[in-house]
Amino acid sequence: MKTNWFEEKIAQFSSIGGYQKPELIQDSIKLDSNENYVIPKQFQNDIILSARKNSDIREYPLGGVERLINALSKFTKIPSSMIGVGNGSDQILDLILSNFASKQTKILTSNPTFGFFEERCKLYGIPLITIPFSEYMKLDVEDFLKQSKNADILYLDSPNNPTGFQFSKNELQKLVESFNGLVIIDEAYGEFSDYSLSNMVKTQNNLIVVQTLSKSFGLAGLRLGYFIANKKFTDVFMKVLQYPYPLSTITIESGIESIEKFHVMKDAVENIKIERKRIIDTLQKYDTFEVFDSKANFVLFDAHSSYKRVYSALAEQGISIRKLGKIGNHEGCLRVTIGTKEMNSKFLLAIRDLLV
Known part of the structure; x- marks a missing residue:
C-alpha cells in the first residue's frame, strides 16, 4: 500500500506543537x-481614522511600502536602501530562517530565547546550540565566543524575552564583530533598553537588526516589523523573498502616521x-x-x-x-x-x- 505522505507530514507537524500564545x-x-x-x-484611534481617510482599500498598496520605508529611514537615521519591512518581525525572522538556514545550519542562541524563533527552528529542523542563563538570569559573553566557531548563525534577542537581559554594548559589539557567519539581533524591545546596534549595520555586512512597531509604538494588532541590514541583503529580501504586498494599506498608513508622531x-x-x-x-x-x-x-x-x-x-x-x-x-x-x-x-x- 502506498504511503500517505500527506498524513505523515501532518503527524510530523502535529508533534512540534507550535508557539504557545x-x-x-x-x-x-x-x-x-x-x-x-x-x-x-485615543491616539491610536486618531491614527486609524487618518489612515482610513488616506486609503482606498479597493487598490493594492502600490508605492506604500516605499513611503513607509522612507518614514522609517528618517526615524532611524539609516538609508532607506538598508531597511526592509514585514508582517510583524515574526514574518521577517521566518523568511530569513526558511531561506538562509537548513538542517545542516547550526544556530547559536540563548536558552531561553524568543519562543517563536525556537518553534520555527523546530519546524524547519534547524539545530540549535544554546547557552543557558546563569542562576541570576545573566549570560556570559565568553560562552558565546567559545561556541561561535561551531555555529553558522548567531541569533540573540536584545533585550531577551522572557528574561529582560541585555549584554553591555561593548560585549555585544565584540561578539558581533568576532562572528564569521550571519548575525541576527532581534531588538523587538530595543526602545526600552540602553542601546541599539542598528548603526553597526553600516560596517558589518553580516549583521541584520530586526525591530518592530508592536511594542514601543503600541501597534501590536497591525503587525508591522522592519529590519536594518546591508543593501545587498535588503534588496534581495524585498524583491525576491518578501511577498509582493506584505502589508495592508491601513497598516502602511497607520505606520507612517505613528512614526511622524514618534x-x-x-x-x-x-x-x-x-x-x-x-x-x-x-x-x-x-x-x-x-x-x-x-x-x-x-x-x-x-x-x-x-x-x-x-x-x-x-x-x-x-x-x-x-x-x-x-x-x-x-x-x-x-x-x-x-x-x-x-x-x-x-x-x-x-x-x-x-x-x-
Whole structure:
C-alpha cells in the first residue's frame, strides 16, 4: 500500500506543537503579552481614522511600502536602501530562517530565547546550540565566543524575552564583530533598553537588526516589523523573498502616521521605564520572590513553589500575567508586562494582599 505522505507530514507537524500564545482571560487587566497600553487609545484611534481617510482599500498598496520605508529611514537615521519591512518581525525572522538556514545550519542562541524563533527552528529542523542563563538570569559573553566557531548563525534577542537581559554594548559589539557567519539581533524591545546596534549595520555586512512597531509604538494588532541590514541583503529580501504586498494599506498608513508622531512613543517609553523600576523595587521587598533586572517592558520574577498559586490568585482578581514555570534552575517563573500606572498599581496591590 502506498504511503500517505500527506498524513505523515501532518503527524510530523502535529508533534512540534507550535508557539504557545497566552491564555485569553475575558475582561482582565492584560499584563501577559508585553503590549503597550501606555500609548493612549485615543491616539491610536486618531491614527486609524487618518489612515482610513488616506486609503482606498479597493487598490493594492502600490508605492506604500516605499513611503513607509522612507518614514522609517528618517526615524532611524539609516538609508532607506538598508531597511526592509514585514508582517510583524515574526514574518521577517521566518523568511530569513526558511531561506538562509537548513538542517545542516547550526544556530547559536540563548536558552531561553524568543519562543517563536525556537518553534520555527523546530519546524524547519534547524539545530540549535544554546547557552543557558546563569542562576541570576545573566549570560556570559565568553560562552558565546567559545561556541561561535561551531555555529553558522548567531541569533540573540536584545533585550531577551522572557528574561529582560541585555549584554553591555561593548560585549555585544565584540561578539558581533568576532562572528564569521550571519548575525541576527532581534531588538523587538530595543526602545526600552540602553542601546541599539542598528548603526553597526553600516560596517558589518553580516549583521541584520530586526525591530518592530508592536511594542514601543503600541501597534501590536497591525503587525508591522522592519529590519536594518546591508543593501545587498535588503534588496534581495524585498524583491525576491518578501511577498509582493506584505502589508495592508491601513497598516502602511497607520505606520507612517505613528512614526511622524514618534514623540508620543518616546514619552510612553520613558513612563514605562519609570514604572518598570517601581515594579522591580516593590517586588524585591517580598522574600517570596526573586526578581531579575530588565531592559524591556516586562519584569521576570521567580515565585518558586508558589508560582501557580500567585498566577491563579491574580487571574481570579482579573489580572493576567504570563506563567512560564521552569527557566534554568528557577522552577516558578512569572512575567508581568509594564502597563499604565493604574494597571501596575492594581497588580502590586493584588500581590500585597496575597502575601501580607
